Amino acid sequence: MKRPTILDIARVAGVSKGAVSYALNGRPGVSAATRARILGIAEDLGWVPSSAARALSSDRADAVGLVAFREPELLATEPYFMRVVAGIEETLAGRGTALLLTTVGDAATELDTYRWWWIGRRVDGVLLLDMRTDDPRPDLLRELNAPAVVLGAQHEYPGLPSTRVDDHDAMMRAVGHLVEHGHRRVARISGPRSLAHAALRTRYFDEACRALLGCEQVQLETDYTAREGLAATRTLLDGPHPPTAIVYDNDVMAVAAVSELTSAGVRVPADLAVLAWDDSPLCELVRPAVTAFGHDVTAEAGAAAGLLLARIANGAASDVWLTPRYLRVRGSTAGETR
Amino acid sequence: MKRPTILDIARVAGVSKGAVSYALNGRPGVSAATRARILGIAEDLGWVPSSAARALSSDRADAVGLVAFREPELLATEPYFMRVVAGIEETLAGRGTALLLTTVGDAATELDTYRWWWIGRRVDGVLLLDMRTDDPRPDLLRELNAPAVVLGAQHEYPGLPSTRVDDHDAMMRAVGHLVEHGHRRVARISGPRSLAHAALRTRYFDEACRALLGCEQVQLETDYTAREGLAATRTLLDGPHPPTAIVYDNDVMAVAAVSELTSAGVRVPADLAVLAWDDSPLCELVRPAVTAFGHDVTAEAGAAAGLLLARIANGAASDVWLTPRYLRVRGSTAGETR
DNA sequence: GCCATATACTTGACCGGTTCAGTGGAACGG
DNA sequence: CCGTTCCACTGAACCGGTCAAGTATATGGC
Numbered sequence: 196m197k198r199p200t201i202l203d204i205a206r207v208a209g210v211s212k213g214a215v216s217y218a219l220n221g222r223p224g225v226s227a228a229t230r231a232r233i234l235g236i237a238e239d240l241g242w243v244p245s246s247a248a249r250a251l252s253s254d255r256a257d258a259v260g261l262v263a264f265r266e267p268e269l270l271a272t273e274p275y276f277m278r279v280v281a282g283i284e285e286t287l288a289g290r291g292t293a294l295l296l297t298t299v300g301d302a303a304t305e306l307d308t309y310r311w312w313w314i315g316r317r318v319d320g321v322l323l324l325d326m327r328t329d330d331p332r333p334d335l336l337r338e339l340n341a342p343a344v345v346l347g348a349q350h351e352y353p354g355l356p357s358t359r360v361d362d363h364d365a366m367m368r369a370v371g372h373l374v375e376h377g378h379r380r381v382a383r384i385s386g387p388r389s390l391a392h393a394a395l396r397t398r399y400f401d402e403a404c405r406a407l408l409g410c411e412q413v414q415l416e417t418d419y420t421a422r423e424g425l426a427a428t429r430t431l432l433d434g435p436h437p438p439t440a441i442v443y444d445n446d447v448m449a450v451a452a453v454s455e456l457t458s459a460g461v462r463v464p465a466d467l468a469v470l471a472w473d474d475s476p477l478c479e480l481v482r483p484a485v486t487a488f489g490h491d492v493t494a495e496a497g498a499a500a501g502l503l504l505a506r507i508a509n510g511a512a513s514d515v516w517l518t519p520r521y522l523r524v525r526g527s528t529a530g531e532t533r
Numbered sequence: 534m535k536r537p538t539i540l541d542i543a544r545v546a547g548v549s550k551g552a553v554s555y556a557l558n559g560r561p562g563v564s565a566a567t568r569a570r571i572l573g574i575a576e577d578l579g580w581v582p583s584s585a586a587r588a589l590s591s592d593r594a595d596a597v598g599l600v601a602f603r604e605p606e607l608l609a610t611e612p613y614f615m616r617v618v619a620g621i622e623e624t625l626a627g628r629g630t631a632l633l634l635t636t637v638g639d640a641a642t643e644l645d646t647y648r649w650w651w652i653g654r655r656v657d658g659v660l661l662l663d664m665r666t667d668d669p670r671p672d673l674l675r676e677l678n679a680p681a682v683v684l685g686a687q688h689e690y691p692g693l694p695s696t697r698v699d700d701h702d703a704m705m706r707a708v709g710h711l712v713e714h715g716h717r718r719v720a721r722i723s724g725p726r727s728l729a730h731a732a733l734r735t736r737y738f739d740e741a742c743r744a745l746l747g748c749e750q751v752q753l754e755t756d757y758t759a760r761e762g763l764a765a766t767r768t769l770l771d772g773p774h775p776p777t778a779i780v781y782d783n784d785v786m787a788v789a790a791v792s793e794l795t796s797a798g799v800r801v802p803a804d805l806a807v808l809a810w811d812d813s814p815l816c817e818l819v820r821p822a823v824t825a826f827g828h829d830v831t832a833e834a835g836a837a838a839g840l841l842l843a844r845i846a847n848g849a850a851s852d853v854w855l856t857p858r859y860l861r862v863r864g865s866t867a868g869e870t871r
Numbered sequence: 872g873c874c875a876t877a878t879a880c881t882t883g884a885c886c887g888g889t890t891c892a893g894t895g896g897a898a899c900g901g
Numbered sequence: 902c903c904g905t906t907c908c909a910c911t912g913a914a915c916c917g918g919t920c921a922a923g924t925a926t927a928t929g930g931c
Contacts (some may be wrong), residue, residue, distance in 0.1 A: 198652050200917055211881050216919060226879060243652035247594070248917030250585035251886045258633075267831070271616045272814040274609040281605050284636045293655060295596075296634045298622045314536050314581035317631060421818055451818050454792065458820030476610040480759055480789050481819060482796030493605070538887055549911045554889060564909060586887030589916045 199240040207236050219244075250316060258293040259283075259503055260318040264305050264325065269419055270298060272447050274475040275492060279324065279346065282496025290504065292319075306335055313341040319507045322346055322499055323355070326391040344503040346496060348514075349395045356512045358499045362392065365488050365520040366399035367406070369470055372486075373440045374407050376528060378468060382438035383414040384427045384448060393444055396472070400442065412438070417448065424448025425455055432467070440468035440528070446477045446487065453481045453527055469527040483526025490520045537578040545574050557582075588654060596631040597621075597841055598656040602643050602663065607757055608636060610785050612813040613830060617662065617684065620834025628842065630657075644673055651679040657845045660684055660837055661693070664729040682841040684834060686852075687733045694850045696837045700730065703826050703858040704737035705744070707808055710824075711778045712745050714866060716806060720776035721752040722765045722786060731782055734810070738780065751776070755786065762786025763793055770805070778806035778866070784815045784825065791819045791865055807865040821864025828858045 201219065205212040210229065217224035218233035225233070250256050261283065263276060270276055280296065287294055295318055299305045309332065312318045320342030323332055326349070336343040337354050348357035373381050383400045386393035397414055404412045415430060417423035424443060431438055443449035449471030453463055461467055463483055471478055474489020495517050505511040539557065543550040548567065555562035556571035563571070588594050599621065601614060608614055618634065625632055633656055637643045647670065650656045658680030661670055664687070674681040675692050686695035711719050721738045724731035735752055742750045753768065755761035762781060769776055781787035787809030791801055799805055801821055809816055812827020833855050843849040 198654075202917075210879095212918080213882075213920080214880060217880090220919085224879070229879080241652065243649050245589070245917050246653045246655045247585050247588035248886090249919080251583070251589050251888085252917080252919045254886075256585065267616075267619045268814060270619055271612040272818075277615055278605075278609045280634065281608055281636055284634075288635065288637070288642075293633050294635060295631050296618065296622075297626065297632060298619055299626070304626075311581050314579070315584045316536075317584045421814065447818070454819040458795070476606060476759070477818075480610075480785070480815075481792040540887075548909095550888080551890080551912075552910055555910085558889085562909070567909080583887050586916090587889080589918085590887075590889045592916075 198245075199237075199242045200245070201242070203240060204233060204236050204242060207240070208233050254316065256316050256319050257291055258295050258318050259287070259500070259507075260295040260297075260309070260312045260321040261324065262305055262308050262321070263296070263298045264300075264302065265298070266418065266420065267298070269447070272421070273419070273445060274477055275445075275473060278475070278492040279496040282493035283322065283500040285493065286497040286500035286504070292504065302331065306331060309335060309341070310339065313339050320344070320503050322496075322503060326352075327389050328391050328394055330391070342503060342506045344499050344506060346499040347392065347517075349392055351514065354512070356502050356506055357514050358495050358502065359514050359516050360490070360495075360520070362396050362520070363399050363402075365522075366396060366403045368522055369442060369472075369488055370400070370403040370407050372522060372524070372528065373442075373468060373470065376440075376464075376468065378438075378440040379408065380436060380438045381408065381412050381440045381442065382431050383412070383442040384424055384431075384444060385414055385416050386419045386444040388416055396444065417444075419445050419447065421447050421451035424451055428452045428456070432461075438467070440464075440470065442470045442472065444472045446471045446473045446475045446485070449485045449487070449527070450477050450481050453483065453485055457482070464526070464528050471527075474521075474523050478523075478525065486525045486528040487523050488520050489523055490517060536583075537575075537580045538583070539580070541578060542571060542574050542580060545578070546571050592654065594654050594657050595629055596633050596656050597625070597838070597845075598633040598635075598647070598650045598659040599662065600643055600646050600659070601634070601636045602638075602640070603636070604756065604758065605636070607785070610759070611757070611783060612815055613783075613811060616813070616830040617834040620831035621660065621838040623831065624835040624838035624842070630842065640669065644669060647673060647679070648677065651677050658682070658841045660834075660841060664690075665727050666729050666732055668729070680841060680844045682837050682844060684837040685730065685855075687730055689852065692850070694840050694844055695852050696833050696840065697852050697854050698828070698833075698858070700734050700858070701737050701740075703860075704734060705741045706860055707780060707810075707826055708738070708741040708745050710860060710862070710866065711780075711806060711808065714778075714802075714806060716776075716778040717746060718774060718776045719746065719750050719778045719780065720769050721750070721780040722762055722769075722782060723752055723754050724757045724782040726754055734782065755782075757783050757785065759785050759789035762789055766790045766794070770799075776805070778802075778808065780808045780810065782810045784809045784811045784813045784823070787823045787825070787865075788815050788819050791821065791823055795820070802864070802866050809865075812859075812861050816861075816863065824863045824866040825861050826858050827861055828855060 201212045201215040205215045214225050215233055218230040323345045333352050343355050345352050345355050345357035348359050385397050388394040401411045415427040417427050449469050453469050471485045471487040474487035478485040478487045498515055539550045539553045543553045552563050553571055556568040661683045671690050681693050683690050683693050683695035685698050723735050726732040739749045753765040755765050787807050791807050809823045809825040812825035816823040816825045
């Protein structure tokens with residue numbers, strides 16, 4: 196049982212395949228009656244366009260790509276990535292655009308993937324995630340002249356439309372929230388500073404502390420895993436001036452810390468307040484639930500996908516500012532102390 | 534700057550494009566010297582095969598598909614799915630095969646996706662996940678004659694090679710583990726019984742309880758979310774004969790329960806032992822860490838992807854049995870009771 | 872009644888590969 | 902020295918769409 200082609204439809208309808216093509220694509224050139232007849236025949240035959248043929252002749256792949264360059268462990272634990280994928284899908288679904296997904300272990304493979312996908316026309320464009328400082332990807336994509344959109348950019352990337360966030364105000368509010376609850380010794384456990392957003396938040400944290408507490412506070416760097424997050428927490432608490440509140444740069448570390456600390460007899464938030472940067476269902480999984488600065492990751496990813504589709508369709512290139520982050524106050528900073 | 538084609542290479546090399554095709558694909562028909570020269574020119578020109586052209590002429594898409602039919606919330610929280618994706622990628626990467634991923638919200642869209650992907654030749658085959666009772670997908674894929682592999686099948690699916698697991702022995706060991714620790718009233722909080730594995734585990738749990746405890750024990754059904762898991766837990770503990778141990782059908786519910794209960798003053802495992810069916814980094818995130826029955830999801834998914842590639846390449850169709858599940862004993866069933 | 876225009880098609884080139892049936896020349900055997 | 906075989910390569914069809922250019926028929930205006 197061979198898959199039907201437009202030629203099969205043309206034969207049944209008694210017209211040329213050109214006419215069938217016009218009819219199926221809803222463009223002028225066929226009468227309404229003929230169009231309806233052709234559509235009916237296509238339906239009867241169970242015709243589905245050959246993506247390869249379409250891609251070859253119209254130079255579109257009807258697919259966009261997403262490359263994940265993360266530790267496998269983190270990829271599995273952190274809800275962030277799947278929420279991004281879900282958001283992208285929400286936009287792509289129904290528009291006939293597919294999502295190509297791959298995970299890579301090193302930066303060279305990452306660049307090769309973009310290059311092959313684009314030159315081989317597997318994708319019409321790509322989404323960029325987790326921008327790094329001195330990230331080689333924007334240059335590559337500009338060189339390739341491939342449509343690309345940056346998800347959650349902290350600054351402008353010339354030539355690459357982005358969904359933009361600004362953590363500056365959010366960080367001010369985060370530290371402000373802790374200060375309001377009486378904290379004077381606040382620390383932060385950061386993700387790797389090679390990531391642009393982690394580096395920037397580190398700066399913003401310093402600024403916020405200077406503004407609200409009069410001096411900078413200690414910050415430690417980790418790889419975002421629960422293991423390193425816990426180790427950093429221990430380092431801080433065992434130090435000479437243990438903080439009374441810690442801002443964690445992701446949900447995984449914050450949740451791990453709350454679990455570990457409460458079971459060790461540390462009262463959260465009475466002895467130590469915990470605030471997570473990314474909000475996710477994980478934050479509700481532990482007790483006390485974790486106060487978090489969050490935003491609608493799914494919606495953001497959907498917006499980015501929309502931006503990419505627009506860029507592919509007509510070269511549009513304006514940034515989209517995301518709705519500001521929200522502070523979801525939960526027990527880990529403001530619970531009953533008992 | 535147009536992308537180079539094999540015709541460009543042919544012109545530079547002074548041969549026909551047929552010769553270039555032979556050279557690039559490593560098949561006989563060109564001399565070693567010519568082949569080397571052509572390869573060099575291709576490299577210089579930065580040539581990358583057009584996936585569309587290749588797909589069109591050779592009737593291969595060099596891609597496989599994965600359709601996720603899950604609650605968005607669960608998709609984000611449960612590490613399972615991302616581990617599957619990572620495992621698949623591990624096998625596909627380097628073989629030049631891409632992964633098409635989509636999430637769907639209903640069964641009709643799910644089937645349509647498979648149909649379009651296959652008839653439109655977007656994929657050479659698909660992976661099936663989360664088999665349901667009376668799942669319509671095997672029939673559809675057999676009808677389409679599309680290569681497909683079932684990941685984690687509990688029984689044989691005629692025509693569909695599978696990676697097979699058998700939860701029967703594992704369930705016996707799980708209940709045995711709890712009985713050994715002195716538990717006589719054991720309950721289980723299941724995932725939706727519309728899922729084949731959840732339904733089967735429900736049966737196995739009954740069998741294990743009859744064999745090891747002399748009578749069946751209570752089981753409640755949920756949708757796998759933390760919310761319903763907690764509600765079911767409450768129902769059990771507030772009932773007339775509260776269990777002293779609960780087997781949760783996924784990591785999310787078990788972890789949520791441990792957090793909630795310990796913060797409510799329930800001692801785990803002294804008052805209530807908790808065992809999770811799927812092991813994942815989540816289980817290590819809470820205190821006490823959650824005892825879990827697990828298996829190497831990443832490796833399993835990789836094996837399934839390998840099976841699919843073999844099936845696509847040569848129609849091979851033998852099932853692969855996975856290494857048995859392991860029981861990772863942690864604090865939630867065997868911790869110091871203090 | 873005749874030319875201009877619109878409509879509803881047809882025709883065929885084209886996208887960039889793969890593949891099969893030639894073809895010309897060198898090597899080889901007798 | 903001629904016929905056969907093998908090798909290295911050419912030429913062209915083909916995959917299934919898209920689309921620009923061409924054609925035949927109907928419609929309209931004056």
